[in-house]
Amino acid sequence: xxxxxxxxxxxxxxxxxxxxxxxxxxxxxxxxxxxxxxxxxxxxxxxxxxxxxxxxxxxxxxxxxxxxxxxxxxxxxxxxxxxxxxxxxxxxxxxxxxxxxxxxxxxxxxxxxxxxxxxxxxxxxxxxxxxxxxxxxxxxxxxxxxxxxxxxxxxxxxxxxxxxxxxxxxxxxxxxxxxxxxxxxxxxxxxxxxxxxxxxxxxxxxxxxxxxxxxxxxxxxxxxxxxxxxxxxxxxxxxxxxxxxxxxxxxxxxxxxxxxxxxxxxxxxxxxxxxxxxxxxxxxxxxxxxxxxxxxxxxxxxxxxxxxxxxxxxxxxxxxxxxxxxxxxxxxxxxxxxxxxxxxxxxxxxxxxxxxxxxxxxxxxxxxxxxxxxxxxxxxxxxxxxx
Numbered sequence: 001x002x003x004x005x006x007x008x009x010x011x012x013x014x015x016x017x018x019x020x021x022x023x024x025x026x027x028x029x030x031x032x033x034x035x036x037x038x039x040x041x042x043x044x045x046x047x048x049x050x051x052x053x054x055x056x057x058x059x060x061x062x063x064x065x066x067x068x069x070x071x072x073x074x075x076x077x078x079x080x081x082x083x084x085x086x087x088x089x090x091x092x093x094x095x096x097x098x099x100x101x102x103x104x105x106x107x108x109x110x111x112x113x114x115x116x117x118x119x120x121x122x123x124x125x126x127x128x129x130x131x132x133x134x135x136x137x138x139x140x141x142x143x144x145x146x147x148x149x150x151x152x153x154x155x156x157x158x159x160x161x162x163x164x165x166x167x168x169x170x171x172x173x174x175x176x177x178x179x180x181x182x183x184x185x186x187x188x189x190x191x192x193x194x195x196x197x198x199x200x201x202x203x204x205x206x207x208x209x210x211x212x213x214x215x216x217x218x219x220x221x222x223x224x225x226x227x228x229x230x231x232x233x234x235x236x237x238x239x240x241x242x243x244x245x246x247x248x249x250x251x252x253x254x255x256x257x258x259x260x261x262x263x264x265x266x267x268x269x270x271x272x273x274x275x276x277x278x279x280x281x282x283x284x285x286x287x288x289x290x291x292x293x294x295x296x297x298x299x300x301x302x303x304x305x306x307x308x309x310x311x312x313x314x315x316x317x318x319x320x321x322x323x324x325x326x327x328x329x330x331x332x333x334x335x336x337x338x339x340x341x342x343x344x345x346x347x348x349x350x351x352x353x354x355x356x357x358x359x360x361x362x363x364x365x366x367x368x369x370x371x372x373x374x375x376x377x378x379x380x381x382x383x384x385x386x387x
Contacts, residue, residue: 007036011043018046023053034066041070048080057084073104075111079118091129098126099164134163157324169323173340175301175382178373181364185323187306187336192363194272195334198310201268202332205356206312208262209286212246219244219288242293249284251383252277265356273360275305277374280382284358289318294346297321300339301384304365304373309335310356317349329355336360359384 014029030047033040044067051060061084067077082097105111105119137159141149149156160166170183189195212218222245223238247255248262259266275281287309289295300307309320311329319328320335322343329335335355337343347353361370377384 007033007040010036011040011046014043014046014050018050021053023050026050027054027056027059030063038066039070041067041074044070045074045076048077052080057087060084075101075104075108075115075119078104079122082122086125086129092133095126095129095133098122098129102126130163137162152325160324166324169341171303171338171340172299172342173301173303174299176304176377176380177340178302178304178365178369181303181362183341184338185325185341186327187338189334189336192336195336198268198272199332199334201264202310202312204264205262205268205310208265209312209354209356212261219246219286221245222287242290243295244288244290246286246288247284248286249282251283252279252281269358272358273363275359275361275370275374278378280374280377280384281305281359283384284356286312287355287357289345289347289353291347291350291352295344297342297344299342301382302377303338303340304362304370304377305339305359305384306336306362307339308358308360309337311335311353312356313352313354315347315349315351315353318345318347318353320345329353338362 010029010033014026014033017023017026017029027047027050030043030050033043034047037043044063048060048063048067051057051063060080064077064081064084067074068081071077078097078101082094082101084094085091085097086094102119102123111119141147149159157166161168169185171177171181219241221239221241222243223240246258248259248266249255269284274284309329311331311333314329314331319326320343321327322337322339323341327335365373
């Protein structure tokens with residue numbers, strides 16, 4: 001009991017000394033209080049402030065490490081730790097500490113005025129550090145003979161990740177994961193020799209679609225309730241025709257009367273590397289997004305396929321994100337992307353957006369692997385239209 005009272009008295013005396021500018025006395029009192037009760041994070045922070053005023057960097061860092069061991073989210077300690085490294089001239093490490101402090105601050109409610117000012121200071125400083133860091137990188141690349149980097153190249157994207165401007169997204173299929181496949185968000189459509197021929201038939205395919213649309217609304221909700229299992233999708237999208245579908249093939253079976261209405265579309269797709277897996281694939285459909293509708297971020301079921309979009313009707317205000325890349329649809333230009341990576345779509349226009357959606361084998365899979373995957377997916381009953 002007496003030891004606790006002595007600790008409190010030391011802490012009060014230390015705080016008074018610190019406020020009065022008697023930094024040596026404050027440091028000694030805070031250290032004494034911590035010796036009596038090492039759990040007192042306020043004393044560790046006070047000790048760090050006193051040591052900073054005394055110019056004792058080593059003691060200040062020890063006090064901060066003590067505080068952070070007690071609470072790794074303490075904003076005072078995180079900010080001061082960053083300041084330590086900036087004073088040492090290590091701006092890269094300082095920026096990391098500032099980043100953590102700013103992220104923690106986003107999760108905290110109202111902050112004291114002084115702490116809010118400190119956060120504003122390090123936010124501005126972090127911005128300058130990032131600019132200086134990028135300038136040094138650009139200068140190094142320029143001097144090495146790389147004055148310009150092709151936008152959206154793999155190296156350009158790696159720079160964005162390094163500089164904190166782009167998140168890292170990876171394959172996270174909900175049902176079946178095949179390891180060892182490259183993490184590519186959008187594939188280059190020109191790497192597939194069949195693409196130009198298909199794109200050249202855009203007007204014909206759109207014509208068949210327009211004939212259907214002229215007869216009224218034949219689309220059904222893309223996501224339908226699965227009566228045999230739990231709902232694993234965004235619940236507000238299940239049964240919602242904001243995201244509609246008109247299937248030609250679904251879960252490996254043709255919708256005969258629909259296919260009959262789209263003979264040219266069927267012909268255009270017949271020689272493509274589309275998976276044919278009993279009960280699973282192909283899935284070929286017209287995907288509609290109503291005006292003002294959006295598809296929330298989600299991941300597909302498997303990563304052994306790629307999804308293709310042939311944009312047919314695309315008003316202004318539509319967009320599509322896969323992982324860290326966002327692109328607009330362009331009518332007649334195919335998208336090929338990995339839907340096992342998080343993706344989302346939106347239509348902020350006043351008109352419908354419609355694409356022809358189908359799946360193809362990932363080109364990295366061998367014929368043997370495709371046969372193995374086909375047998376497996378068919379046997380376990382994966383319905384990829386659910387994704």
